[in-house]
Amino acid sequence: MTDNADNALNALYPVLAALPAAANQRLQQHAQVVSVPAGAVVFDELQACQGFPFVLSGSLRVVKAAPNGRELPLYRVTPGETCIISSACLLGHAPYNARGIAETETRLLLLPNADFQALLGEAAFRDFIFQLFSERIADLMQLIEEVAFRKLDQRLAALLLGKGQRLHVTHQQLADELGSVREIVSRLLKGFAEQGLVALSREQVDILDPAGLRRVAAG
Amino acid sequence: MTDNADNALNALYPVLAALPAAANQRLQQHAQVVSVPAGAVVFDELQACQGFPFVLSGSLRVVKAAPNGRELPLYRVTPGETCIISSACLLGHAPYNARGIAETETRLLLLPNADFQALLGEAAFRDFIFQLFSERIADLMQLIEEVAFRKLDQRLAALLLGKGQRLHVTHQQLADELGSVREIVSRLLKGFAEQGLVALSREQVDILDPAGLRRVAAG
DNA sequence: GGGCGTCTGTAACCTTGGTTACACAGCCTG
DNA sequence: CAGGCTGTGTAACCAAGGTTACAGACGCCC
Structure with a gap:
C-alpha cells in the first residue's frame, strides 16, 4: 500500500x-x-x-x-x-x-x-x-x-423525492433503480405529469408537487 | 431468573x-x-x-x-x-x-x-x-x-420440498408462509396435482415426484 | 341426525406490471 | 445535410396474481 x-x-x-x-x-x-x-x-x-x-x-x-x-x-x-x-x-x-x-x-x-x-x-x-x-x-x-408490498408507482414517487427539485435522469435509470423496465416508468411518469405532480423533459424530471408525490408514495 | x-x-x-x-x-x-x-x-x-x-x-x-x-x-x-x-x-x-x-x-x-x-x-x-x-x-x-424474482409456483414448490414425503398443512398455512392467499395456493396445488407432482387431501399434501417439484422450483 | 365451523374447489373478473413493436424527436458527427 | 444513436411516447397484448363470490366436503358436537 x-x-x-x-x-x-x-x-x-x-x-x-x-x-x-x-x-x-x-x-x-x-x-x-x-x-x-x-x-x-x-x-x-x-x-x-x-x-x-x-x-x-x-x-x-x-x-x-x-x-x-x-x-x-x-x-x-x-x-x-x-x-x-x-x-x-x-x-x-x-x-x-x-x-x-x-x-x-x-x-x-x-x-x-x-x-x-x-x-x-x-x-x-x-x-x-x-x-x-x-x-x-x-x-x-x-x-x-x-x-x-409496494406498488411501482409508490416506489417511483418515493424515488423521485428527496433529491432536489430538478432531477437529471433518464427513465431507464429510474427503471434500473427500481428493478423494473423503461416503458412502465414512462407510463407512470406520464400519469404523474397528468396529475400535475411532475413536469417531464429530456433527461429531466421537475418536481412540481412534492406533497402530492409524498401522498402517492405513502399509498 | x-x-x-x-x-x-x-x-x-x-x-x-x-x-x-x-x-x-x-x-x-x-x-x-x-x-x-x-x-x-x-x-x-x-x-x-x-x-x-x-x-x-x-x-x-x-x-x-x-x-x-x-x-x-x-x-x-x-x-x-x-x-x-x-x-x-x-x-x-x-x-x-x-x-x-x-x-x-x-x-x-x-x-x-x-x-x-x-x-x-x-x-x-x-x-x-x-x-x-x-x-x-x-x-x-x-x-x-x-x-x-421468483414466481409463486416456484416458491410453493420449494416450500413443499425438504419436509418429508407427507405434509400436514392447510392451504391457508402454505399461503401465509409465502405471503400470498389461499385461493392462489389451491390453484397452484391443483396444477401440481394434475402434473402428478403431488396428491392432495384434507390438510395433507403428499409429495409424489420430488424431482419434478425441484424442477418447478428451479424454474 | 342436524347444525356449525373449517377446509377445499372453482369460476369470473380485475389490476399490475411486463413484453413487443413501433414512431419520432433531439442531437452529434462524419 | 445524412445517418445514426439515445431517449421518449405509446398502443396492443399478455401473464401472474389477487379479489369476489360461491358451493360442496368433511368433521365435530350437541
Missing part, C-alpha cells in the same frame, strides 16, 4: 487510524489497492469471497441479479462504508449471494480474508463493522417491504 | 455458559423470564426495542406486515438462536421494523438494553452475535431474491 492510499484510508475510516501499531502494520503489508473502471463487476454471486473491500474513491453498487438479466439494487457502498455482504461471506465462509459493480471508476483497498479476521480481533474495528451491519439490516428490511 | 431457567439457558446458549462470572451474574440479576401464549405479538414495527430476547422454548416468527394485513415471514427464531432485528435495533437505537409473533407458547429471557450492550463487551458473545448476523443476512438475501 502506498503512503498516499494510507492517508486516504485513515481519513475515510477513522477506526483504522486508531488501531494498535501492529494491526496497522499488518494491514499496510497485506492490503492491496486495486482500481477498477466504471461498470466493472467487482464480485459476483456464487463466487468465493477473496477479501474485504474498503472503498477509497468511487462507489460500489450491490445488486441482486435476476435470471432474466434484470437487477435489483440492494445498496451502495461509498468511501467510508463497508459491504455487509462481504462481511457476511467472510464470517460465514459462504460464497457471495449478490453482485458488486463499480458505479464509477473506483479505487478499492482489498484486505485478504485472514487479515480481515485478524482485524476483527480489534474491539474498535469489530464495533465499527457491527454498527454498519445493523444499519444495513434496516435498509434491507425496508427493501423487502418495498418489493413485497 | 430461576435456577431452572438458568440451566436451560446455558444448555441452549453455550456461549453464555462460558462467560466470566461477573457477566453471568449480571445477566442473572437483570434478565427476566417471560412466558407468552401462542399467537402473541412479542414486538412490533415502530415500537422501541425494550430488550434482547433469548428463546428458551417455543419459537418466534418474525414477519414484515403489509398495510392490508398480509404478512411476509422473514425468519424464525428457535431456542439457541437470536433475533437479528432485535440486535440491529438495539445497536442502531432504531425502532423495530418488523413484527415478532410467538408461534407456540413461548418462554423468553429478556435482557434489558443496557445489559445487552454490556454483554457485547465480551468477545465471545460478540462473536456469537456476529455469526448469527451473517447467517441471517444470507437468509434475507435469499428472501429478497424470492419475492423479487
Whole structure:
C-alpha cells in the first residue's frame, strides 16, 4: 500500500487510524489497492469471497441479479462504508449471494480474508463493522417491504423525492433503480405529469408537487 | 431468573455458559423470564426495542406486515438462536421494523438494553452475535431474491420440498408462509396435482415426484 | 341426525406490471 | 445535410396474481 492510499484510508475510516501499531502494520503489508473502471463487476454471486473491500474513491453498487438479466439494487457502498455482504461471506465462509459493480471508476483497498479476521480481533474495528451491519439490516428490511408490498408507482414517487427539485435522469435509470423496465416508468411518469405532480423533459424530471408525490408514495 | 431457567439457558446458549462470572451474574440479576401464549405479538414495527430476547422454548416468527394485513415471514427464531432485528435495533437505537409473533407458547429471557450492550463487551458473545448476523443476512438475501424474482409456483414448490414425503398443512398455512392467499395456493396445488407432482387431501399434501417439484422450483 | 365451523374447489373478473413493436424527436458527427 | 444513436411516447397484448363470490366436503358436537 502506498503512503498516499494510507492517508486516504485513515481519513475515510477513522477506526483504522486508531488501531494498535501492529494491526496497522499488518494491514499496510497485506492490503492491496486495486482500481477498477466504471461498470466493472467487482464480485459476483456464487463466487468465493477473496477479501474485504474498503472503498477509497468511487462507489460500489450491490445488486441482486435476476435470471432474466434484470437487477435489483440492494445498496451502495461509498468511501467510508463497508459491504455487509462481504462481511457476511467472510464470517460465514459462504460464497457471495449478490453482485458488486463499480458505479464509477473506483479505487478499492482489498484486505485478504485472514487479515480481515485478524482485524476483527480489534474491539474498535469489530464495533465499527457491527454498527454498519445493523444499519444495513434496516435498509434491507425496508427493501423487502418495498418489493413485497409496494406498488411501482409508490416506489417511483418515493424515488423521485428527496433529491432536489430538478432531477437529471433518464427513465431507464429510474427503471434500473427500481428493478423494473423503461416503458412502465414512462407510463407512470406520464400519469404523474397528468396529475400535475411532475413536469417531464429530456433527461429531466421537475418536481412540481412534492406533497402530492409524498401522498402517492405513502399509498 | 430461576435456577431452572438458568440451566436451560446455558444448555441452549453455550456461549453464555462460558462467560466470566461477573457477566453471568449480571445477566442473572437483570434478565427476566417471560412466558407468552401462542399467537402473541412479542414486538412490533415502530415500537422501541425494550430488550434482547433469548428463546428458551417455543419459537418466534418474525414477519414484515403489509398495510392490508398480509404478512411476509422473514425468519424464525428457535431456542439457541437470536433475533437479528432485535440486535440491529438495539445497536442502531432504531425502532423495530418488523413484527415478532410467538408461534407456540413461548418462554423468553429478556435482557434489558443496557445489559445487552454490556454483554457485547465480551468477545465471545460478540462473536456469537456476529455469526448469527451473517447467517441471517444470507437468509434475507435469499428472501429478497424470492419475492423479487421468483414466481409463486416456484416458491410453493420449494416450500413443499425438504419436509418429508407427507405434509400436514392447510392451504391457508402454505399461503401465509409465502405471503400470498389461499385461493392462489389451491390453484397452484391443483396444477401440481394434475402434473402428478403431488396428491392432495384434507390438510395433507403428499409429495409424489420430488424431482419434478425441484424442477418447478428451479424454474 | 342436524347444525356449525373449517377446509377445499372453482369460476369470473380485475389490476399490475411486463413484453413487443413501433414512431419520432433531439442531437452529434462524419 | 445524412445517418445514426439515445431517449421518449405509446398502443396492443399478455401473464401472474389477487379479489369476489360461491358451493360442496368433511368433521365435530350437541
